[in-house]
Amino acid sequence: MQKFKKLLTSIGMLVVIPAAVYAIFCIVRPDAFLTSGAVYSVFLQSCAACVLAWGISFSLTAGITDFSVAAERILGTVLGVILSRSMGIAGLVIGCLAVAIVCGVIKAILNSMIKMSSMVISIAYVYILGAVGSIVQGTNSMILTSDMCVLGKSPAIWIITAVCGLIMFLLNHYSVFGANCRALGGSNKIAREAGVSKGKTEGKAIIFASIFAAISGIMATSYGAGTVAQTGLASMSIIFPAIIGVNIGLLLTKWVDITFGTIAGVVTMNILGTGLTAMGVPAQLKDTFTGAFLLILMCLSSFLSMKRAEKVRRQASELAAQAAGAAN
Amino acid sequence: MKKLLALLLALVMVFSLAACSGGNDAEEPSGNEGEEPSGNEGDGGETPSGETDENGLVSWKLGMMDPGAWNATSGPLYAQMEAACEALNVELYYVVAQENSAEGHIAAIQNMIGADCDGIILLNGPLVQGIVQQVADMCDEAGVYWSLSWTKIEEGDGNYEACMNSEYFVSTTYEDDVHSANWCTNLLGELGCTQLCEIGFAAGNATGDMRDQGVQQGLEEYSMELLAEERDQTLTSTSDGGKTIMDRFITSYPQMDGLVIAGMSQFVLSGVVSSLEENNLQDDIQVTCIDFHEYQTQYLESGVLDGIIGGHVVGTYYSLILMANLMNGTPLTEEKALIEDNFIELASYEDALIWDEYGNTGDIYTAEETLNMMQKVNPDFTYEDLLAVVDAYSLDDIVTRAEARA
Numbered sequence: 001m002q003k004f005k006k007l008l009t010s011i012g013m014l015v016v017i018p019a020a021v022y023a024i025f026c027i028v029r030p031d032a033f034l035t036s037g038a039v040y041s042v043f044l045q046s047c048a049a050c051v052l053a054w055g056i057s058f059s060l061t062a063g064i065t066d067f068s069v070a071a072e073r074i075l076g077t078v079l080g081v082i083l084s085r086s087m088g089i090a091g092l093v094i095g096c097l098a099v100a101i102v103c104g105v106i107k108a109i110l111n112s113m114i115k116m117s118s119m120v121i122s123i124a125y126v127y128i129l130g131a132v133g134s135i136v137q138g139t140n141s142m143i144l145t146s147d148m149c150v151l152g153k154s155p156a157i158w159i160i161t162a163v164c165g166l167i168m169f170l171l172n173h174y175s176v177f178g179a180n181c182r183a184l185g186g187s188n189k190i191a192r193e194a195g196v197s198k199g200k201t202e203g204k205a206i207i208f209a210s211i212f213a214a215i216s217g218i219m220a221t222s223y224g225a226g227t228v229a230q231t232g233l234a235s236m237s238i239i240f241p242a243i244i245g246v247n248i249g250l251l252l253t254k255w256v257d258i259t260f261g262t263i264a265g266v267v268t269m270n271i272l273g274t275g276l277t278a279m280g281v282p283a284q285l286k287d288t289f290t291g292a293f294l295l296i297l298m299c300l301s302s303f304l305s306m307k308r309a310e311k312v313r314r315q316a317s318e319l320a321a322q323a324a325g326a327a328n
Numbered sequence: 329m330k331k332l333l334a335l336l337l338a339l340v341m342v343f344s345l346a347a348c349s350g351g352n353d354a355e356e357p358s359g360n361e362g363e364e365p366s367g368n369e370g371d372g373g374e375t376p377s378g379e380t381d382e383n384g385l386v387s388w389k390l391g392m393m394d395p396g397a398w399n400a401t402s403g404p405l406y407a408q409m410e411a412a413c414e415a416l417n418v419e420l421y422y423v424v425a426q427e428n429s430a431e432g433h434i435a436a437i438q439n440m441i442g443a444d445c446d447g448i449i450l451l452n453g454p455l456v457q458g459i460v461q462q463v464a465d466m467c468d469e470a471g472v473y474w475s476l477s478w479t480k481i482e483e484g485d486g487n488y489e490a491c492m493n494s495e496y497f498v499s500t501t502y503e504d505d506v507h508s509a510n511w512c513t514n515l516l517g518e519l520g521c522t523q524l525c526e527i528g529f530a531a532g533n534a535t536g537d538m539r540d541q542g543v544q545q546g547l548e549e550y551s552m553e554l555l556a557e558e559r560d561q562t563l564t565s566t567s568d569g570g571k572t573i574m575d576r577f578i579t580s581y582p583q584m585d586g587l588v589i590a591g592m593s594q595f596v597l598s599g600v601v602s603s604l605e606e607n608n609l610q611d612d613i614q615v616t617c618i619d620f621h622e623y624q625t626q627y628l629e630s631g632v633l634d635g636i637i638g639g640h641v642v643g644t645y646y647s648l649i650l651m652a653n654l655m656n657g658t659p660l661t662e663e664k665a666l667i668e669d670n671f672i673e674l675a676s677y678e679d680a681l682i683w684d685e686y687g688n689t690g691d692i693y694t695a696e697e698t699l700n701m702m703q704k705v706n707p708d709f710t711y712e713d714l715l716a717v718v719d720a721y722s723l724d725d726i727v728t729r730a731e732a733r734a
Contacts, residue, residue, distance in 0.1 A: 029580065031582075032579060032580045032581075032582075035579075037579060038579045041575045041576070041578075041579045044575070045572045045575060045576075048568060127426070131424075133397065134396055134397040134398075137397050137398060138398060139398045139403060140398075141622050141623070142622075143567075143598045143622060143623045144598075146602070146605060149602065152568075153606070220566070220567075220568040221567070221568070223568045223571055223599075223602070224566060224567030224568030224569065224570055224571045224572075224598065224599035224602060225567055225571070225598040225599060225601065225602035226567035226598035226599070227566070227567060228397055228399065228566070228567065228594065228595055229396075229397035230396075230397065230565065231394070231396040231397060231424065232396070232424070232425065232426060232427055232428060232432075233426075233427055233428075234428065234565060237561055237562040237565055238562070238565075238566065240562060241562060270572075273560075273563075273572075273576065274576045274579060274580065277556050277558060277573075277576045277577065277580050278556075278576075278579070278580035278581075280555065280556050282557075283528075283530070283531060283557055283558065283559035283560065284531045284559075286560060287560070
């Protein structure tokens, strides 16, 4: 019974945020939102972002902020699109994964050697990868023809998302790597004293993020039928929705696994985006709404945490009082 | 070891940026480095006195922003510039703006000045970032001639005054961006659309503001309604973002029958097309856009795209002609030039084929034509002749000149 209650609470917490946001838009624009097509569209839009968010979740949990996975993803897709001209879909997959593995390994090695803020180093990577992407692209067309877009369409996109989700869930729940990342994120010092290798764990998290970014790149390029190299810091805009998704997922980790929490986060942001478009909110105000929504969510989360801590404290003092009474 | 690796990383970064620069960046400038300028024909008065080529044209160094990744607009523009620079004995020096901000642009311009560029031609960066006055100050202080492109300045807007008061300002070229957006919107009106959505630049972009004005005029002219707009750069900078935007429009506005892409076409159009095809709406929703796209011919052929306006790839070239004449001591005009150049309008598959064959070649103006615009080579060429060249620029003009050459 207790387990069933916990399961119900988990499911409730998982759907409460996206459902609440969706419900609001259903009231405002029922004609647009009370359709199966709308739900389908929102979930479809969320697939590639979910995979990217899962990819960076281990890094973020372990305390690494790596903006360069987006630039890496773009470089991979640029190479992938070029290879797809001669090798078909296999070329796209090979290009993306090859770049991910090479960049991931290099970044992991450098991370263990350079003791500097991961965020600062990642910005250097963004510049390098952006410039390389531009050179690789040259004057090549970056558009995928319709027959090359299979991996961004149903059912392939659902299958890839599900498999990535399963891998993420298993690694997070049942692997030492997942536990080590959480330990590092909790306290570096305690984790190291407990025998967790910071360098190795962070390295694995970086490579994992690279590979998942490559998979999300394959999905996004197939979904949008193309890619474009982006120099400077332009590529960073891709990473922010994923970071927001992970952070909402982290807010929900008290109740649900981060794998599902991240889905809730990404889907919520897409519902919000679709809803604000449906409401005809001026473009300038959309960011304000999104920012305000995230602030409310953070405040709510802090409030709930405080309430919960207060409840625990109260229970503890009651128990202590009972124990003291029994002793007297 | 760690320090060595950090140094290595920094070096790799530097080399990656250097790789984006022009092919002959590493060479020492053959112009007036270290020499006293001899000419004083322009307002600023200082022109290079370096080595001359077989045409008697003096060597000088031109700074431009690195074009970044190739696209159907920047590609032909820079290809034309590179071809013209080669013909005019000009060394082209590219600098990367590390970030798309005022500071990033200022730093890039300082780098050009630091690299001994004799002249600088910038696109609409200074206008968008609101730093025209700063650019004027920097160039005046360094004695570097400068021009703008894709930049419309008008009396009283502050930018106009900054340019006109700058001793070293040469010219600006611009297109009528109100017209470009108006052309797109009107085309949808002519196709019978009544309910439109728009994808555009983020707020605060001067070019975007002009295009919005053009869209608004079109809406009024054809009594159309703008249902929604999307300007979120996290979406408008990728093709999957383009698809997401279109999916959202389709979900939220089933009555939508037209889309204007007034900016970021190079990123979003393929995603928009993918969404239309997947939803089987290519015949129900008409699409027009600004800025040429690498797949525009295929899209126009399939009918998923109904019109595209762009081809504004020669404004910098006209600026170069003015500056090159000035550098050679034969300025075409003593005035600071404000030149409006033309867009190319592709309203059919046939138009796109013509552009592909004659316009998308990187040498809309050949080396011979370029040299003929230099008074040192062709003393009869005047400023009025240049204005006639600018005014003639159209699909017909490109074809006529190409066929005459053949």
